[in-house]
Amino acid sequence: MDYNGFSDEKSESRLYIGNLDLRITEAALIKMFSPYGKIVSEDFLWHTRGPKRGEPRGFAFIQYSTKEEARLAKEKMHGRLACGRPLVVRLASEKYMVESAENSSKGVGEVNKAIGAGSSTGQMSRSARIAAIKNKLKALEEEGSSAKKQKHADN
Structure with missing residues (x-):
């Protein structure tokens, strides 16, 4: 569901993956999430400026081909330990709502x-x-x- 009030198939098949250990690479992330469906795209975020420039930001987005695959990956991977840290996995459309509530x-x-x-x-x-x-x-x-x-x- 996007914030204009209509459902968007793309946003429902896109996952936010947070609390990533800085040692986790893009390849490792894809390997962890590929068993749950066809990954269409992956956005691994990096610091672009400042003292941490070039370092991972600790979160990423993965786009699956269907929302069912995304929901399965979310169900299986949320809370799973990776490098000793529990992964936070949500639908990307849920991310904004939860983050804004936490920030405020x-x-x-x-x-x-x-x-x-x-x-x-x-x-x-x-x-x-x-x-x-x-x-x-x-x-x-x-x-x-x-x-x-x-x-x-x-x-």
Whole structure:
């Protein structure tokens, strides 16, 4: 499902593979995922600038010929250890939703709780995430203003 509201066959057969150990090569990745179907394309991401230029970024995308192959690979490979690290395997279309929820909730307990309690799939609606973030910001602002009052009272 893309974010314009219609299903896209290509995005449903494309996998995000994350938490890759830096020792894993493109060839090794293809070898690990090829038993589950025909790999149409593979995008292994590298740092393009900065001090890590030329090093792997720790994630990749694999495009299968069908969404069934992608779902099978996801089912079989998610959580499997590679070089001692559990792989994170999701449909690429799911990646954005989960990543945006994680990025907006780093260190935010209420949002993390809401994500877990959100829906049976563990994903929150956009409006629920926004509401949780607004509540957390309000709580932080109240905390900050009470800390300022306490500081002035101490002086």
